[in-house]
Amino acid sequence: MELNLDNKNVLVTAGSKGIGLATASGFHKCGANVTICGRSQEALDAAATKMPGCLTLTGDVSRADDIERVVAAATQEFGGIDILVNNAGGPPPGLFVDLADEDWDRAVELTLKSVIRATRLVLPHMQAQKWGRIINISSTGVKQPVPGLTLSNSIRMAVLGWAKTLANQVAADNVLINTVCPGFTQTDRIAQIFEQQSAASGKSIEEISAALAAQIPMQRIGRPEEIANLAVFLGSEASSYMTGTAIQVDGGSVQGF
Numbered sequence: 001m002e003l004n005l006d007n008k009n010v011l012v013t014a015g016s017k018g019i020g021l022a023t024a025s026g027f028h029k030c031g032a033n034v035t036i037c038g039r040s041q042e043a044l045d046a047a048a049t050k051m052p053g054c055l056t057l058t059g060d061v062s063r064a065d066d067i068e069r070v071v072a073a074a075t076q077e078f079g080g081i082d083i084l085v086n087n088a089g090g091p092p093p094g095l096f097v098d099l100a101d102e103d104w105d106r107a108v109e110l111t112l113k114s115v116i117r118a119t120r121l122v123l124p125h126m127q128a129q130k131w132g133r134i135i136n137i138s139s140t141g142v143k144q145p146v147p148g149l150t151l152s153n154s155i156r157m158a159v160l161g162w163a164k165t166l167a168n169q170v171a172a173d174n175v176l177i178n179t180v181c182p183g184f185t186q187t188d189r190i191a192q193i194f195e196q197q198s199a200a201s202g203k204s205i206e207e208i209s210a211a212l213a214a215q216i217p218m219q220r221i222g223r224p225e226e227i228a229n230l231a232v233f234l235g236s237e238a239s240s241y242m243t244g245t246a247i248q249v250d251g252g253s254v255q256g257f
């Protein structure tokens with residue numbers, strides 16, 4: 001299989017840790033020119049040591065001016081963006097009754113408008129060269145709601161609807177838009193959730209992790225690289241007849257057909 005990622009220009013937003021970092025590293029290993037952004041300089045510096053030549057930029061994807069600055073700097077360094085991976089931190093958990101308008105507004109900026117803004121900036125170059133890939137990192141919550149993740153389950157569906165609609169509008173320009181839906185994946189985010197649950201319940205982190213794994217058909221939590229592998233494939237030449245899809249990588253968790 002030919003991935004043809006050598007010298008392709010990739011921007012992975014929120015790419016300094018977890019699934020974003022694994023995806024950036026996957027593209028980097030395949031010879032792509034990689035740019036990542038994140039809010040913490042420390043995390044970006046640590047990521048850069050694993051990816052020589054990678055461009056790292058501070059930026060908060062929920063801020064329009066930060067996204068503009070990141071895309072402009074990546075374009076200046078490497079040329080136009082050929083592959084955009086839209087990733088961001090997840091919106092906070094919460095039950096509907098506990099969420100105020102401001103919580104919804106913040107989640108829309110973080111999860112929906114970040115993706116729209118970054119895509120708007122990179123799309124003209126992709127359309128002009130008749131080649132582009134846009135990959136959204138979402139969640140299995142778009143296939144089956146995750147209990148308590150009211151903001152995430154809701155707003156990620158808006159991203160999915162947007163992605164499918166735009167995929168139709170730009171398919172003839174060979175710009176392909178697909179969505180990766182991770183299940184539980186061992187990242188800092190999950191480690192923090194386990195720590196909170198451990199403090200609240202008195203159970204050990206190992207017990208909490210084992211109980212979660214027991215609910216997954218494959219009996220284990222995923223690794224970031226296992227999510228990244230699909231993102232890198234979707235960003236490559238090898239995915240040339242795929243657009244508008246949403247594919248889960250979840251050890252078999254989602255039960256719908």
Ligand SMILES: NC(=O)c1ccc[n+]([C@@H]2O[C@H](COP(=O)([O-])OP(=O)(O)OC[C@H]3O[C@@H](n4cnc5c(N)ncnc54)[C@H](OP(=O)(O)O)[C@@H]3O)[C@@H](O)[C@H]2O)c1
Nearest residue numbers: 014016017018019038039040060061089090184185187189
């Ligand atoms: N892990 C899972 O089990 C799982 C399952 C389903 C879906 N997801 C989704 O997948 C995405 C990535 O999750 P993860 O587990 O890889 O998270 P993670 O390990 O916490 O990493 C999040 C990354 O995003 C960056 N980031 C967070 N907010 C940002 C912002 N506003 N602007 C720029 N960068 C930002 C972080 O760096 P800074 O903090 O320095 O900004 C970090 O590099 C999230 O949307 C999450 O909801 C995760």
